[in-house]
Amino acid sequence: MPAISKSAASIPASAIRMLTPFADKAKADGVKIYHLNIGAPDIKSPVSAVKALKEFSFDHLPYSNSAGTLELRKALVEKYYRKVGINIGLDDILVTTAGSESLSFIFHAAFDPGDEVIAMEPYYCNYNTLAKMNGVKVVAVHTDIRSGFALPPAEEIEKHITPRTKGIIVCNPSNPTGMIYGKAEMLAIAQICRRHDLFLISDEAYREFCYTEEPYFSALHLEGMDENVILVDSASKRYNLCGSRIGCLVSRNKDLMELITKFAQARLCPPVLGQAVVLGAIDADDAYFAAVKEEYIARRNYTVKALNAIPGVFTPEPKGAFYTVAELPVENATAFCKWLLTDFRLEGETVMITPVEPFYSTPGEGRNQVRVAYVLEVPELKKAMRILEKALETYNK
Amino acid sequence: MPAISKSAASIPASAIRMLTPFADKAKADGVKIYHLNIGAPDIKSPVSAVKALKEFSFDHLPYSNSAGTLELRKALVEKYYRKVGINIGLDDILVTTAGSESLSFIFHAAFDPGDEVIAMEPYYCNYNTLAKMNGVKVVAVHTDIRSGFALPPAEEIEKHITPRTKGIIVCNPSNPTGMIYGKAEMLAIAQICRRHDLFLISDEAYREFCYTEEPYFSALHLEGMDENVILVDSASKRYNLCGSRIGCLVSRNKDLMELITKFAQARLCPPVLGQAVVLGAIDADDAYFAAVKEEYIARRNYTVKALNAIPGVFTPEPKGAFYTVAELPVENATAFCKWLLTDFRLEGETVMITPVEPFYSTPGEGRNQVRVAYVLEVPELKKAMRILEKALETYNK
Numbered sequence: 001m002p003a004i005s006k007s008a009a010s011i012p013a014s015a016i017r018m019l020t021p022f023a024d025k026a027k028a029d030g031v032k033i034y035h036l037n038i039g040a041p042d043i044k045s046p047v048s049a050v051k052a053l054k055e056f057s058f059d060h061l062p063y064s065n066s067a068g069t070l071e072l073r074k075a076l077v078e079k080y081y082r083k084v085g086i087n088i089g090l091d092d093i094l095v096t097t098a099g100s101e102s103l104s105f106i107f108h109a110a111f112d113p114g115d116e117v118i119a120m121e122p123y124y125c126n127y128n129t130l131a132k133m134n135g136v137k138v139v140a141v142h143t144d145i146r147s148g149f150a151l152p153p154a155e156e157i158e159k160h161i162t163p164r165t166k167g168i169i170v171c172n173p174s175n176p177t178g179m180i181y182g183k184a185e186m187l188a189i190a191q192i193c194r195r196h197d198l199f200l201i202s203d204e205a206y207r208e209f210c211y212t213e214e215p216y217f218s219a220l221h222l223e224g225m226d227e228n229v230i231l232v233d234s235a236s237k238r239y240n241l242c243g244s245r246i247g248c249l250v251s252r253n254k255d256l257m258e259l260i261t262k263f264a265q266a267r268l269c270p271p272v273l274g275q276a277v278v279l280g281a282i283d284a285d286d287a288y289f290a291a292v293k294e295e296y297i298a299r300r301n302y303t304v305k306a307l308n309a310i311p312g313v314f315t316p317e318p319k320g321a322f323y324t325v326a327e328l329p330v331e332n333a334t335a336f337c338k339w340l341l342t343d344f345r346l347e348g349e350t351v352m353i354t355p356v357e358p359f360y361s362t363p364g365e366g367r368n369q370v371r372v373a374y375v376l377e378v379p380e381l382k383k384a385m386r387i388l389e390k391a392l393e394t395y396n397k
Numbered sequence: 398m399p400a401i402s403k404s405a406a407s408i409p410a411s412a413i414r415m416l417t418p419f420a421d422k423a424k425a426d427g428v429k430i431y432h433l434n435i436g437a438p439d440i441k442s443p444v445s446a447v448k449a450l451k452e453f454s455f456d457h458l459p460y461s462n463s464a465g466t467l468e469l470r471k472a473l474v475e476k477y478y479r480k481v482g483i484n485i486g487l488d489d490i491l492v493t494t495a496g497s498e499s500l501s502f503i504f505h506a507a508f509d510p511g512d513e514v515i516a517m518e519p520y521y522c523n524y525n526t527l528a529k530m531n532g533v534k535v536v537a538v539h540t541d542i543r544s545g546f547a548l549p550p551a552e553e554i555e556k557h558i559t560p561r562t563k564g565i566i567v568c569n570p571s572n573p574t575g576m577i578y579g580k581a582e583m584l585a586i587a588q589i590c591r592r593h594d595l596f597l598i599s600d601e602a603y604r605e606f607c608y609t610e611e612p613y614f615s616a617l618h619l620e621g622m623d624e625n626v627i628l629v630d631s632a633s634k635r636y637n638l639c640g641s642r643i644g645c646l647v648s649r650n651k652d653l654m655e656l657i658t659k660f661a662q663a664r665l666c667p668p669v670l671g672q673a674v675v676l677g678a679i680d681a682d683d684a685y686f687a688a689v690k691e692e693y694i695a696r697r698n699y700t701v702k703a704l705n706a707i708p709g710v711f712t713p714e715p716k717g718a719f720y721t722v723a724e725l726p727v728e729n730a731t732a733f734c735k736w737l738l739t740d741f742r743l744e745g746e747t748v749m750i751t752p753v754e755p756f757y758s759t760p761g762e763g764r765n766q767v768r769v770a771y772v773l774e775v776p777e778l779k780k781a782m783r784i785l786e787k788a789l790e791t792y793n794k
Contacts, residue, residue, distance in 0.1 A: 002564070002625060004656050005505065014662035016662075038460070045456065053450075059447065061638045063435070064640060097494050098665070100663065108402065108530050197398065198399055242666075245494065245667070259405055262411065266527055267523075268523075269642070271494070271668035273450070273640070274670055
């Protein structure tokens with residue numbers, strides 16, 4: 001019997017999806033589950049996206065250009081990015097099979113096996129798997145829930161830089177914490193990258209989900225960082241088109257884009273139907289985003305208040321995305337999240353949330369934390385929060 | 398300026414796509430190009446696929462299961478694979494973002510960096526890039542155009558096995574040669590794999606394109622090879638849905654599937670719209686495949702005859718897929734293919750074909766060979782062959 005990959009065998013199962021079998025079992029038993037576990041909201045996609053699919057007709061479905069259709073790249077550059085104040089050329093962008101593929105390309109193109117990338121923990125746990133696929137190590141810099149997961153001082157971050165460090169990755173707004181790095185934080189990170197010749201990988205999948213007054217500051221707004229900045233972007237959250245699997249990768253670093261183009265050619269092209277739908281979605285007007293934002297602010301405000309009202313629970317106020325990390329009065333949040341699915345029912349219902357421990361690299365950190373995705377309407381969130389409160393009561397008896 | 402990946406820098410540009418800029422330039426100048434360079438045929442998809450998309454409606458597009466929708470996996474197992482005599486369970490299959498992603502998962506899950514995979518050259522050139530992304534080396538065993546690219550004897554293959562060899566990859570029917578390994582050849586390869594504890598990776602993307610009387614023999618028909626066989630499959634060619642980016646990976650090796658599931662979870666899910674269209678395509682009836690086969694046999698017969706009628710050109714008769722490899726009376730086929738696009742015009746038209754040298758690992762091999770994809774109707778092929786003949790005349794003057 002041939003042996004499977006030794007280097008890959010240590011890859012952990014997805015923290016976000018590992019509880020799915022227990023949820024499936026509960027559903028099969030007729031239990032209703034409030035899904036606060038995954039970033040799959042109920043918000044409608046722009047009508048222009050729905051229309052684009054309706055108008056798409058084919059008798060066969062050929063490949064597109066490896067970099068994505070010219071129309072989609074043009075629309076991204078000339079309509080979407082221009083609108084958000086990001087000036088890029090057609091050669092700086094490559095359409096990908098969503099943000100995940102952008103990340104995979106980056107970990108293979110900007111890094112060698114054995115290299116290191118710095119991330120502030122807790123960080124999006126799939127960075128780990130995607131990095132490990134090229135033998136890249138995620139080195140975590142700790143941030144603290146009690147200080148709202150604020151960016152640590154430069155000296156603290158620089159302590160983690162070794163001769164193998166090749167980049168810093170940020171998720172802004174952050175999955176899982178919902179925190180935003182503004183202009184000051186981004187300038188501080190840029191300075192570190194310049195000082196140590198590092199790539200700055202900026203995952204901005206949640207760019208449109210900012211609930212502060214401050215205008216959004218993208219890594220591509222940084223000056224003098226053309227060779228360093230690599231943007232990971234995605235249509236998944238922006239237009240609620242997670243299933244389209246369309247994102248893009250943007251960089252002004254020509255050598256990097258040339259190498260990534262080779263990877264892109266080897267996988268032929270990104271999904272063509274998804275590209276057609278996203279091309280339509282780009283025509284979404286400002287009113288679409290304003291309505292979405294208003295809805296999420298209401299959900300966030302409710303969720304944060306409700307969580308902090310539960311005895312022993314603490315969560316800081318997230319400024320963006322649609323997640324918040326909360327401390328629970330339990331020792332092992334993973335066991336609690338599983339128990340919610342396997343054992344606890346309130347009037348035949350339960351709630352599914354995500355343990356945050358796998359979003360930390362430091363052993364033992366975040367053991368009592370969960371990620372709550374506020375992706376349901378407030379009346380539904382109310383029911384879910386009631387279940388969570390009762391569950392904690394029962395669990396701690 | 399941070400340095401890009403050293404290990405990836407040696408990855409060659411896609412042989413199939415590297416001439417595209419010259420073709421784009423020619424088209425911009427108003428030149429008509431007969432595209433015999435890429436496996437993107439003009440054949441219609443099954444009407445059931447077109448219907449499936451027409452009936453697909455959404456207001457937002459969530460993720461599917463990481464392994465693909467349950468309906469699609471069921472349809473593949475219970476309708477498609479059962480029909481072609483392959484018995485597998487729902488746990489043995491994972492829907493992927495086409496065959497390319499299946500290959501990428503395999504090179505990361507069955508191999509460690511530094512490991513080797515054996516392929517008979519000429520082989521599908523993207524194996525190289527996808528393997529190199531995990532530091533895996535493709536070791537080529539030479540096959541000869543004059544003997545119709547027949548499988549070399551076991552001793553010859555075994556000469557290439559080292560302590561780092563972890564698998565043998567076959568593309569059956571073959572891209573680029575169009576040759577088929579029947580039961581005898583597959584049994585011979587299986588014996589080598591068993592003897593040396595190797596994975597047998599069988600890329601069967603062209604399974605439905607067999608023009609012989611002998612029934613198709615899949616690697617999954619091999620007995621006692623459950624731990625060794627990994628099937629790469631794709632809807633791209635089968636239903637002419639290249640742009641759907643849907644394929645699958647099949648293996649009865651539980652450890653391997655468990656590891657690959659982790660990769661699959663990290664990239665969230667395969668494209669949802671493509672999955673819906675392929676679910677429809679699976680309902681294609683036998684008449685669909687019979688008509689496609691008849692059409693390709695006519696195209697192949699014409700192409701092989703026309704090529705061999707050109708002075709100095711030789712091609713063996715391919716038995717499957719829709720490619721043939723031909724020797725041309727030129728020293729450097731790459732230069733000739735480029736010249737066709739940049740310099741040669743016959744009544745304002747030219748032809749695009751693919752140099753085969755990058756499909757070989759052995760330096761200097763296949764320098765005078767091209768891959769011709771017979772993906773146009775016979776009247777169009779006639780025009781293309783006339784252009785090729787005149788071009789060779791002019792080039793050799």
